[in-house]
Amino acid sequence: MPRKVYIHTFGCQMNESDSARMLESLVRDGWVGTDATAEADLILVNTCAIRDKAEQKLYSALGRYRSAKRARGTLLGVAGCVAQQEKGRLLARAPYVDFVLGPDNLAALPELVRAAASGKPSRVETAWMDSDSYAFPRADAEQARGRITAFVTAMKGCDNVCSFCVVPHTRGRETSRPYPDVVAEVRDLVGVGVREVTLIGQNVNSFAGGCDFPALLRRVGEVPGLRRLRFTTSHPHDFGAGLIRCFAELPVLCPHLHLPVQSGSDTVLARMRRDYTADAYEAAVAALHAATPHVALTSDVIVGFPGETEADFEATLRLVERVRYDNLYSFVYSSRPHTAARLHEEAWGVVPYEVQVERLERLQALQRSISRERMAAAVGTDVEVLVEGASRTDPDRLCGHTPQNRMVNFSGSAMPGALVSVRIDRASPVSLSGREIGLVEAAAPPAASSHVRLPVVA
Ligand code: SF4
Numbered sequence: 004m005p006r007k008v009y010i011h012t013f014g015c016q017m018n019e020s021d022s023a024r025m026l027e028s029l030v031r032d033g034w035v036g037t038d039a040t041a042e043a044d045l046i047l048v049n050t051c052a053i054r055d056k057a058e059q060k061l062y063s064a065l066g067r068y069r070s071a072k073r074a075r076g077t078l079l080g081v082a083g084c085v086a087q088q089e090k091g092r093l094l095a096r097a098p099y100v101d102f103v104l105g106p107d108n109l110a111a112l113p114e115l116v117r118a119a120a121s122g123k124p125s126r127v128e129t130a131w132m133d134s135d136s137y138a139f140p141r142a143d144a145e146q147a148r149g150r151i152t153a154f155v156t157a158m159k160g161c162d163n164v165c166s167f168c169v170v171p172h173t174r175g176r177e178t179s180r181p182y183p184d185v186v187a188e189v190r191d192l193v194g195v196g197v198r199e200v201t202l203i204g205q206n207v208n209s210f211a212g213g214c215d216f217p218a219l220l221r222r223v224g225e226v227p228g229l230r231r232l233r234f235t236t237s238h239p240h241d242f243g244a245g246l247i248r249c250f251a252e253l254p255v256l257c258p259h260l261h262l263p264v265q266s267g268s269d270t271v272l273a274r275m276r277r278d279y280t281a282d283a284y285e286a287a288v289a290a291l292h293a294a295t296p297h298v299a300l301t302s303d304v305i306v307g308f309p310g311e312t313e314a315d316f317e318a319t320l321r322l323v324e325r326v327r328y329d330n331l332y333s334f335v336y337s338s339r340p341h342t343a344a345r346l347h348e349e350a351w352g353v354v355p356y357e358v359q360v361e362r363l364e365r366l367q368a369l370q371r372s373i374s375r376e377r378m379a380a381a382v383g384t385d386v387e388v389l390v391e392g393a394s395r396t397d398p399d400r401l402c403g404h405t406p407q408n409r410m411v412n413f414s415g416s417a418m419p420g421a422l423v424s425v426r427i428d429r430a431s432p433v434s435l436s437g438r439e440i441g442l443v444e445a446a447a448p449p450a451a452s453s454h455v456r457l458p459v460v461a
Pocket residue numbers: 161162163164165168169170171205206238
């Protein structure tokens with residue numbers, strides 16, 4: 004019987020993509036994926052280090068999985084940003100872990116698993132690859148057969164030094180993939196039925212893989228059969244006229260942008276080393292709206308950053324009121340190792356936790372009212388939806404996203420991969436609901452398979 008691997012993924016799209024690549028490499032080595040930890044011969048925890056809470060989640064998860072190891076000899080591996088941040092210290096804290104794998108070392112996974120399975124001592128693989136020799140993991144098109152959406156890595160790492168952020172320490176310096184590789188991977192994925200691709204990177208709009216990011220979008224946008232193109236995560240200081248023109252001129256580029264602002268106060272932005280002002284941020288947003296009025300924006304905000312005064316926080320609330328995001332990912336400041344902010348917390352002034360939480364609640368209440376209002380405006384309209392499959396909330400209904408990346412649950416009969424028109428009759432702050440009223444484009448039958456696909460054992 005093929006051995007089973009369970010991958011527990013924390014964090015961002017980059018981690019989701021890495022988990023998919025890790026599963027694909029193990030499937031090529033004779034493993035199959037499982038959703039049940041109780042059946043797993045290997046449990047791989049792909050970690051996030053962006054906030055302290057994320058790190059604590061790792062150790063409580065490892066505590067749970069330790070019993071599977073005791074009961075069934077299940078192998079345990081830790082990958083991702085906490086693996087890179089902690090390296091061998093992780094084994095000191097959890098000696099029952101079989102291997103620690105950094106984001107630059109995914110290619111070593113099958114060999115690490117074989118070594119662990121043969122009883123070799125625990126290993127740590129967290130060396131940085133230099134940009135010349137780094138081989139970006141590439142989606143296995145055959146294993147992607149039948150998927151409707153996919154992430155494609157355009158670049159990794161980050162050269163910015165935002166004072167609160169651990170990413171440059173856990174993902175390394177910026178390295179961009181040669182654009183022909185990105186285009187080729189998109190072409191292969193579209194060839195097996197993928198209709199929507201999201202280009203990903205910690206700082207994707209600073210791409211420099213033989214062309215700039217707007218040029219990459221145009222080249223990927225020319226791939227025949229690609230219906231939707233998205234990208235994340237962008238930095239405001241790399242968001243310029245070239246990218247705004249792409250939104251206005253590229254029909255395949257979806258009118259949705261995730262543009263983290265983090266704060267509305269210039270004093271706080273300077274301490275965060277974000278390298279832009281609130282006015283410059285809003286000017287870029289205004290220019291985008293002028294070029295593409297129906298674009299939807301989402302963003303990230305940190306509240307309670309060291310030294311943040313009530314007036315600073317008010318500036319953030321005012322900015323959120325003016326920009327009117329579709330949605331906001333907001334968190335209280337979390338002190339991270341190796342970051343400049345941690346060194347200056349006392350000097351800037353630590354914001355008491357209860358004040359941080361009180362501000363977060365006010366911000367989230369404001370955003371909820373804005374999201375509710377923006378989503379309610381869609382009631383009675385017809386929206387285009389890419390069908391992704393059965394609804395997670397009601398298996399008798401279908402679900403998918405609009406070009407603005409709004410989740411829609413609806414009654415209908417279209418196949419996954421089809422583009423349909425849906426009449427919206429209800430809205431919540433986070434999703435829309437309706438019924439299918441017409442087919443815009445049928446699902447494209449994927450090209451004939453040359454490979455027998457191993458089933459993912461549920
Ligand atoms: S841009 Fe800033 S917040 Fe984003 S990954 Fe880089 S250092 Fe972190």
